[in-house]
Amino acid sequence: HPERQLRVPRPDMSRVEIKNGAFYAGGVPVVLIGSLCWGEFAEALPRLQDYGFNFGEFERGPWHILLGPEGKVNESEIRAVLRTLDRAERSNIAVAFLLSHHYFPLWWARDISPATSLSLFGGRGGFIKFCIEEPATRDILTRWMEAFIPRIVNHPALHSLILENEPIYVSYSDHYVKMFRDWLRARHGAIDKLNRRWGTNFRSFSEIGPAKEPKVRGHFNDWCLFNQEFFASKFFGWLRRLISRYDRKIPLHIKVMNWCNFDERGMRLGIDRELLSAWGERGISGCDGAITPSRGPYALNFHTQLMGYDLLRSIAPGRPVVDSEWHYRYGDPFEYPPKCAYASLWLSALHGALGMNIWVWGRFESAYLDGSVLFNARILYEMGRAALDLRRLARYVVAFANLRGKVAILYSPASRSGCPFNVEVRKVWEALNFLGVPPRFVTERQVERGGLDKYRLLVIPGAKFVTDEAFRGIVKWVKGGGILLAVPQSLRCDFWGRERKEVAGLFGVAFLGEEELKEPLGFPTPLPLRTPAWDGRLMGKGALERILPTTARVLASAQGRPLLVMNRVGKGACFYLTTFLEPWDYAEVLDALLARSGLRPPLRLSGPEGKFPWGVEWRVVRVDGRWHAYLVNLSVDTREVLLLGPGGEVGRGLDLIRMRAVKFPLKLEPLEVRVLRLRSWGS
Template sequence: MSALNDSTRGRVLFGGDYNPEQWPEEVWSEDVRLMRAAGVNSVTLGVFSWARIEPRPGARDFGWLDRLMDLMEQAGIGVLLATPTASPPPWMGARHPETLPRDEDGRTVWWGSRQQFCASSPVYREFAAALTEDLARRYGGHPALRMWHINNEYCTHCWCDETARHFRRWLRARHGSVDALNEAWGTAFWSQRYDDWEEIIPPRRAQYMKNPGQVLDFRRFTSDALLECFTAERDIVLRHTPGTPVTSNFMPLWTGQDAWRWAEEEDVVSVDIYPDPKDPLGGQYNAMLGDMTRSQARGPWVLMEQAAGPVNWRGVNHPKPPGLNRLWSLQSVARGADAVCYFQWRQSRQGAEKFHSGMLTHAGEQGRTFQEIKRIGADLTRLGPYVTGTRVESGIAVLHDWDSWWADQQEGRPSARLDYTEVVRAWHRALWESNLSAAFARPDHELSGYRLVVVPHLYLLGDAAIDNLVGYVHGGGTLVCGFLTGIADEDDRVRPGGMDPRLRELFGIGTVHEWWPLDAEESVECDGFRGTLWSEELELSTGEAVASYRGGELAGFPAVVRAGRAWYVSTLPEPEALRGLLARIADGVGVTPTLEGLPAGVEAVRRGELLFLLNHGAKAVALPVAGNHHEVLTDRPVDGPVELERHGVAVLREVTS
């Protein structure tokens, strides 16, 4: 992540989406007063303002935005200025219905909500580029501008005829010829062979299961088509403001956007994270997404959106208990965030999100939520000089890949219960509960800097990725790999022997006889633990059975295999067993917890020179900490054990003199 600019060094950006067009102008000055009281130093403007700026085709109404930009500058509040292209105005769909997306049944997705655009539509792209051009020309030199925020949560899908034409162009570039496409998609099956490019359409509603290769390529294409929209707007604003960083907010673990590829096109990587307050592992989910975003950014990142209280889109929308908002906000800072922002500043009184919380809720200035926001603002002011720009070091990498995830979602697979994201979360949880710092990486990334690489589950692996993993182990690294990994190549073609031969040799596995997925209430007994979700009938060659299945059809077959520094786990061990296994392997390669002996629910993270202690447990705890420390949030020396209330946080800086 690049520095936002010199004026923000030493400050954690704090604020959120500000949508003042929903309110009369007399409210704006009150908003500024309360922002300053809360320590807000950054707001995002214009995310959903297209209809206000361009009320009819070609018209421009910038007067209100001029006044807001000036107001923010006078208040010392920086602006992340958004291109409002996520939600075209109703006039676009009415006058240009070809810009509206169609679903896989061919039905039009109408205006009346948001994000009703086809990413392949030339008309949509022309209007978006024209508006972005005028926005950048007008505000590129404004002193309040800190960053460009392109669009918002790119998440549209479309199966229309324009998308079909775009898809065919994309396929030509990827495969070169129809014959090569037929080979990649395996169209000999079910008489699906194509003779001409014009015969190819997106994977629309079909009589039965769709071609997995076609679906996989369409997912790749959709991510790339949206990326084209982003880069087109990015290039416009950079032409006007070459020194101003650009971002677009990812949605966490959203299947439609290859965030590894997207991050390479951004100056600043940002994400929206909404853990469920009722989830007892909400803190682990927040930590995992922080680790993932930090890894995509290769350094500090931006928490662009979170909720100050309840959201409005779950079946039951629970508020955050006192302290939880602060805990999760500071946890994000501990894991590399240089910005803590919310959707949104002032809770809406009308519209679809009027029950989605804001930093300033319907309860107003005296409400508990706003009082907690003020405390978080003060915390971030104290932390800023110590954390901004600093890094979180990790000796462990967790491998994650969108191509594999997309292929893993195919129809006709061995088990519909196998949820890729839940498997990744289970493995990350095992590391998190052991206070083992982890980064994320793509399987073809440079891995030599990590002592331990874990692969929860990667069904699809290309040749370069497999060679990378084999080379990592041969170079002295330790690899722990989960079940059903390395099964298919880039085109979702099953590898010889049910697992790539290079991986079978690496793990000392001779034959994969059968995969044995497990039902919801089913588990398998293994030496010392129980396995869930999955099991496999393996025959070893040179590998050692560290644990075997006991009883049932797989009795005596290996469950956990080791061949030197390569481990293979053919089931999903229950949480305690997986935690113990990974902790033991990590200890064996010299990767130790951030702090030893912490009670359950207490997280320790080092960022730069600071040690963050975060209590996710239900009760207060006292933690003995060796050495001489200063507590940054209270600006006091540490004298005795560190007391953490429920949802409490302490940030320690070691005093060496």
């Protein structure tokens, strides 16, 4: 039936621009979605558009362009790249081009002395095997960039440049350690001041080496920060300046693996996402990650990926996210449920990944088990269907992705090591996500600049090593009327690991020590916080901080031990949990705080008999004066849901994906995605 056909816009992809945190072409929002293609990219281009894709990616590196130490340039390779870009333009495919510096020419090492070669390739950075600080490596990177970038940078099909593939880095070369000592002198001034901060007794800066393990917290945190600052400013900042000689507007992004953001390994290996965004990127926030099937309790492993997108959107709200290596599976493609692909692509876009290149389009060796989309037609069909639906409904996708709330989670880069932050931040994020609140992060640097002023509620999920400047910013914000919820170990130390005495006054307690809970400790939800959507009982797990309330009021306790206290601070309030909760219990506490603060979403998700339908991600937003909602069932079971408005239940709506009317209550199968225009509620 022609009247049932759904039209997908096909704007000119050579004219994509960035505004309001999204991509636009021809004055309308667009979602970019396609695939990485290596040797088969040029041949694949006409077919990519047929499958519903409008985006693509391929790569070159120094060993493709530089033929030898005499400086000869491989002109035939550059012409081949230009021909591929020409073909992309004819196919109406925008191209994100990966500058693969890690394809480093081995002849360079063979033609220099063994000692220099050892230094040159002394890095410990995954793909980056060379020492980025060595002048010899800078020389060859400059030569290949100067030969290649001017030739391609103004091509109409070129959408953006990716500055490196999955970068991580640390070096222990003599030159790098010397730079670390110079950095310490500039940071601390005198060795006595450093010793007071670290709790050490060095006689001079020359005695200090790299900190490979966190044996001395101040030493380790400073070493990691030095490495992160160098990687961001001296390497990626240098690459950005080099490219800017030829074009100051081309978007630049970095393919940083999302797991680095909430993992001690990322801290060790040079990743501070805020620094990389500030020094290296332009117009776009880049990443690389995976949403894969799960055996439970949810249908997908989604936390790391979606948290990464939310972090990037929080660091740079005006930049869309491009996931230039979007993974969907590992292993046998016929063990992968195809519907996972459709839901995962939708979730990514709704969290701000408005550009995605799927790994991978190819039949190379190992591709069968390594994620190629070409071995299971049902998977490719679902990806194509998602691409067409996302492109058709791009204006709604962008509206959801740009949602901003008044709730933030503190992001503390130094707390990725030595405290419960990495675990608890995941649970708190999950709680807010299922409460229909767009989870946003606020970084310590943003707090120092007054970034908390746009928020009403701040959650600190065990971030222990927080700078004094950020701590003072939090206290000032609470005194001005902010509401703070914190869990054990939050704010307990400064950046160098020194105990912070002032935190006891903020929470209104005296800290007496910590004990491990041998079994979960149940306690009732405090009456002032109780809401009918939940079961009214919380369950503490893991550790328990023993406290003596001074100015705080005990809201909940068990076996004579305070478990939740509240302390009035100026016009604001601090709520402090002395034990850790599961995500659904964090959600119960947060839901009550949202309600009392007027921060709940304008509509409310509910299930049968008023109980909350855990595991359904949802948001509501107004577009053109009308309410719209999306629902994604991430649980492994069918969920029946209602939406409650100010005047009662939402009665019906229009499913914009299927273009069919729906009535509430609505049943959602596992991984089912709905985007609804809500038509009525109440009488």
